[in-house]
Amino acid sequence: MTEASLPDSKDERAMPEVLLVTGMSGAGKTAAAAALDDLGWFVVDNLPPSLLMDLISTVSKDDATRRVAVVADVRGGVFFGELRGALEEMATDGVRPIVLFLEASDEVLVRRFESARRPHPLQGRGRVVEAIDREREELSSLRVAADMVIDTSLLNVHEFAARLRTAFAGEEIGLRAVIVSFGFKYGLPVDADLVADMRFLPNPHWVAELQPQTGQDTAVSEYVLKQPGAADFLDRYSDLVGVVSEGYLREGKRFITLGIGCTGGKHRSVAMSEALAARLREQGIETLVVHRDLGRE
Template identity: 55%
Template sequence: MTGTGPDAPTAGSAAREGQAGPQADVPAGLDGTSTETPPVEVVVVTGLSGAGKNSAGRVMEDLGWYVVENLPPALLLPMVELGARGDVRRFAAVVDVRSRAFSSDLQEAIRVLAEAGHRPRVVYVHARDEVLVRRYESNRREHPLQGSGRLIDGITAERALLTGIAGEADLWVDTSDLNVHQLRATLENAFAREGRTPPLTATVLSFGFKYGLPLDADLVVDARFLPNPHWLPELRPHTGQDPDVRDYVLGQHDAGPFLDRYTEVLRLLIPGYRREGKRYLTLAVGCTGGKHRSVAIAEEFARRLAADGIDAVARHRDLGRE
């Protein structure tokens, strides 16, 4: 278990003049007689094995956080308080299933951190089953919970183990379709604000219902009530990002009223989300294949949210799968 990061506390190399005994080895800024510690920003990175927790931890380190990998939940508070006395103000821990009694211990550790006056947040990193299987098979590794069973059995067992902490996470990061640069951009957007209160960040995600619902969606919108450009030969090869498809979808009689009314719903919800401390909103827009209608509608929602001052981006999960 190692700690890394530019804020890591270091032991003093020499005793202060006139100092003797054990106090000579106390790091600068660490008062051996004080039991009070200042509040620390704490990020716990957890989630599915193979989903990219360690990559997320390396990004946090690059952003200036003191990072500890594979930390047992019971050691969270002692490590945070030790770091606080050594001038660490931003602490990140990567925790995974190798810490036994994982879920309940981690939830209790986070509760204790908050009661001690620190500011813990949980980042839950996950991916679709088929993506995890492909990653494990490409690396020829066994899942830590696989045992004598199949790889998918280990993944299923881990999902069940993580149900509690996943439901309490502050930020879900689905790495199924993210490369390392997109993962970095996601975490930078969330945590590289130099102590300023971050605004609400909205991701408008298009998807195809035939490929399944996005697990990290806060709100789901069904665009299948609109005519499908797939049945028009001149539009079928194009996507909702192309002007001809976009104009066709947005030009439908019901599209304008739908967008107007749902935008009003979002304007009602967003202040409430902010009051409750929610910082990340995922609005999923679905159609049959995630190629035409959902893409055009998602782009339009992202445009409208941005016009309202929301940090909004459109992403397209299933574009290109057909």
């Protein structure tokens, strides 16, 4: 190889890790950008998608910047329509961004816009609910293709930041899991990849001394986990997650959200979520537990 044909060392530098943050307006992208900045990500908000590769190429020249988060959403107007083409261009150049999609219920989004006294980016002279419906339709294919979906409807800013820390705080070590305990009477967690139903176990609600306690209390946890079928479920489900995790990693998916439900989200789902989290951590899967409905009446 002649000197003239030697590769430029800058061209051989590894591309930075790229995180694309998108989703519903009002679902928390601004809060996500702040949290990611605190975690050491180089964050760019509202970048026209056509400039993604230019940004990545520029950042890759700086060895100190190895993680880039880009927030892109419908605020970009016609430029946001270029996102699909930009992602295809990135794939051609060997860059596969992680796509984080944030969403919330219509009721919560309307309340947030009313509280902020700001119009929805697609609202125009119409109603905010109409703008939300239009945005959901426009983003439906992007949500389906996302690597991670977070529903922020019931998360406060600290809980949301904890979810992001679990997923994006440091060097990648394998699959990362979030276990969400919930009550079926309050609805399914829309961001769950897998859902398991604990209503096959006896309900501690009907045991007088256990009714006021929760699945985080030792007495309730022991009661739930000693029921017939509980240990078998825990063994088999943790094994299933292990199998699924291998496939997810092969497919480039590094995050999984597991929904564990019971009637009210207070006893059985909470106890089993904590037990499952302990089992997954033993398997080397970094796991965060969120008790969505704990504390509801």
